[in-house]
Amino acid sequence: MVQTLRLLFLTLLFLSVSTPNTLAADPSGAEEEPVIDVMGTVLDHDYLKTPFGKIYLPRIFYWEDASGQTHLNAYGSTKKAEQSELFELAESGAIVPSGGGHILIDMSITSHLAFVWFSVIIVMIVTFIVAGKYKRGVGKETEPKGAFQNIFEILFEFIRDHVAKDNIPDHKYKRYVPYLFAVFTSIALMNLFGLLPWAATATADLTVTATLAAISFFVIQFSGTKDHWAHVFWFPGVPGWSRIILTPVEILGLFTKPFALAIRLFANMLSGKMMIIAILGLIFIFADLFGPVGGYGMAGFLAVPLTAAIYFLKAFVALLQAYVFTILTAVFIGMAAEDHEHDEEGYHVEHVAEAE
């Protein structure tokens, strides 16, 4: 039991950071479904689950054959790729070129990627519809019309006033509102998709959160002022020798911020899923120990009500983590974009005296 759990966590952790290539395919030999598909609910797949069956997603490979030539091949599904006889499934379930060589870049569309696209497309459509309304004057000259526009306006004003304006210097915040709003809504949607049956939580995948954090990293660094970089490489107002320690720490700090963003979102979303799996797993453990009565008792009195409670918690955490990701991005942008007027006391006093 412990061994299986260890193996499970190990594969979970490492598959989540590796390319989709290693985990997207189902091993063709394992036709019989396991009792409870623990891995299946959290991992990335090459298919979308629907109530009517699986929809297989395209596989796109950029690969190198045994003679060192590179090719770009696209197939409708993993099965089609196998039928082409250029690829075969390895023992581990990963897809490999059958005549030797290896896949350089696996650009296959996986379920997590599909859900990223879903949420981004939904956000885009909603934003364009509401933007069109404002262009026609609804909401500008008159009051906003309908629940849809009102909710959108509340969300947007929340991001603008309480996330962007509060954390980013006044004359700069407007540039970042669209980015922050896009990040908030798309992460919130991705998180909330995870609550639906058959859907996948894209943010419970380290590749997705790492990509989001990398985008935030570039936004933060490109909004950096001269003062920001001066603080990183040549911290002002400290004894010279201490910069030997300070500069590496500051440079490291540039990378730990987005890294923490990625890990926080990933761990929070994954832990919600794992918690539900663990609690539902109790049913089977109890059924094993005490027979069907124990299983039913566990299901009725503890596991199912607890899972329902955790679902509410997950809905809350989904929105909270989207908010946290957004506000931390805003705080980091604010830190980088600040003109450090108040940092050097002398300058500040002079400045205040001038203003008066």
Place this chain on the structure above:
Amino acid sequence: MGLLAAGIGAGIVAIAAGLGIGMIGKAATESIARQPEASGDIRGAMLLTSVFIEGVALFCAVICALIIFLG
């Protein structure tokens, strides 16, 4: 031994993170009680600081997981 180390580590992380978040909560509720009109700002600051602690705690949880898998 690796399992033991990871377990103890996770426990210490939980204690430390709990202490930290508890202290933030204590300070926040006290300041809201003293100055109810600033409760919005205080709540924002409270959330932000507890998120930083959560980040550190999750780092440590990941390290504990790595000890189990690699040790």
